[in-house]
Amino acid sequence: MSDLQPPRGTHDLLPEDQRRHRHITETVLRIAGLYGYEEISTPIFEATDVFRRTLGETSDIVTKEMYVFEDKKGRSLALRPEGTAGVARAFVSHLRSKPLPLKLFYQGPMFRYERMQKGRQRQFHQFGIELLGVPEPLGDVEVITMAAHILEALGVADKVTLEINTLGDPDTRQAYRDILVAFLKGHRDGLSKDSQDRLDRNPLRIFDSKDAGDQEILKDAPKLTGHLTPASQDFFDTVKGGLLAAGVNYTLNPGLVRGLDYYCHTAFEFTTETLGAQGAVLAGGRYDGLIEAMGGPSTPGTGWAAGVERLALMIAEPPGPARPVAVVPIGEAAEAEALSLVQRLRQAGFPVDLGFAGNLKKRLDKANKANAVAAVILGQDELEKQAATVRDMETGEQTEIKLSALEDHLARYR
RNA sequence: GUGGCUGUAGCUCAGUUGGUUAGAGCGCCUGGUUGUGGUCCAGGAGGCCGGGGGUUCGAGACCCCUCAGCCACCCCA
Numbered sequence: 001m002s003d004l005q006p007p008r009g010t011h012d013l014l015p016e017d018q019r020r021h022r023h024i025t026e027t028v029l030r031i032a033g034l035y036g037y038e039e040i041s042t043p044i045f046e047a048t049d050v051f052r053r054t055l056g057e058t059s060d061i062v063t064k065e066m067y068v069f070e071d072k073k074g075r076s077l078a079l080r081p082e083g084t085a086g087v088a089r090a091f092v093s094h095l096r097s098k099p100l101p102l103k104l105f106y107q108g109p110m111f112r113y114e115r116m117q118k119g120r121q122r123q124f125h126q127f128g129i130e131l132l133g134v135p136e137p138l139g140d141v142e143v144i145t146m147a148a149h150i151l152e153a154l155g156v157a158d159k160v161t162l163e164i165n166t167l168g169d170p171d172t173r174q175a176y177r178d179i180l181v182a183f184l185k186g187h188r189d190g191l192s193k194d195s196q197d198r199l200d201r202n203p204l205r206i207f208d209s210k211d212a213g214d215q216e217i218l219k220d221a222p223k224l225t226g227h228l229t230p231a232s233q234d235f236f237d238t239v240k241g242g243l244l245a246a247g248v249n250y251t252l253n254p255g256l257v258r259g260l261d262y263y264c265h266t267a268f269e270f271t272t273e274t275l276g277a278q279g280a281v282l283a284g285g286r287y288d289g290l291i292e293a294m295g296g297p298s299t300p301g302t303g304w305a306a307g308v309e310r311l312a313l314m315i316a317e318p319p320g321p322a323r324p325v326a327v328v329p330i331g332e333a334a335e336a337e338a339l340s341l342v343q344r345l346r347q348a349g350f351p352v353d354l355g356f357a358g359n360l361k362k363r364l365d366k367a368n369k370a371n372a373v374a375a376v377i378l379g380q381d382e383l384e385k386q387a388a389t390v391r392d393m394e395t396g397e398q399t400e401i402k403l404s405a406l407e408d409h410l411a412r413y414r
Numbered sequence: 415g416u417g418g419c420u421g422u423a424g425c426u427c428a429g430u431u432g433g434u435u436a437g438a439g440c441g442c443c444u445g446g447u448u449g450u451g452g453u454c455c456a457g458g459a460g461g462c463c464g465g466g467g468g469u470u471c472g473a474g475a476c477c478c479c480u481c482a483g484c485c486a487c488c489c490c491a
Binding site for chain 2: 112114115118125127128276278283305308309364366389391398
């Protein structure tokens, strides 16, 4: 048994799990359509450089969480750890001549080599959207509004909070970063070990630290909001005003940051208390420098990604499959008749379960386990009358119905 | 990568300070009903106690290693 387990951090999606996943992705696809987004599928693996360039050489994802391997020609490939890089690459490869804006939706498995926790595994599923070619704050508003719409449609709106922040334009960001580093270097010894590392690699992320000592030091740190250029401030104000107008509630979180250089302006996250430490359910922001970093034409972008497994843990049980009608033949002659009857009913649109073997008792038992609404019993008596006994599986009530009138009678179970 | 907790039947779990042939409920199968499911009754199958090594007269219980799961950190969806 132990040697037949799936690899660490991977899971079989059994039919009832898959049902939840499908309910989520179908809901997303439907709502994305309302906003004019079309699905794009990119490969599950890419040249390792695709992720190196978009995620940064020093990011944790690249240095310790990527599944990297060589193919038979010695090319370095990586299983995708997230979706944006592949979409950006596809844009640069094929889509740069399309009229902008481009509204793309994607969905599928992602891979990260990590220790598991609730709502986190090594193969997991994300869906996300990218809006390319819109430098205006209205793009951010639409993207966030759509996310809120989706979460509402999934019935989790009351379990999540939207937090937003701004990183300012690239110049502000860079200038502020220098100011912050200068300040924190004066307090280096007081910082936690993790944050001392972050100071070199990714100083803005120190704001996320859960360490109490770090937060104490940060209280006196210079704030980004105090360093925004008027244009950046305007941008952020327009985003906030737009969300207000669209009826999307949010809270400001000045500690919400993104480390990579191409992120700018809006950063946001829908978080929940219901998933333990894995609070982020859907997160995104603006990445105006990304396409350029990939070697494409300078193209603004904004978007987000969400975790399907995390959402699956939050949503209510989706409706199960439609209840079938069970056709139950008794004897060989009836079985032959049943084969044609079954096809007739399926062509008419009824889900039909035809047991493979067994006497009446066994087949009714199977029909019950298949959650059948009704059983159409076909025995010698019925055959002679060109009729069937239809048993309501809920009440046990039985009625004899002419074969020619079956569809009409069964219509009540649709 | 770091730390803590946990692995007994398909599932949820019991199993006394180490002591004979390892248990329950649910589920599954068979029968009570040669043409009637769910309820009920009777019976049955199914475990190298995650794997390997060690201590012991004796290990499901104790020790070490390993694999897997859970929780937290890191990071992130």
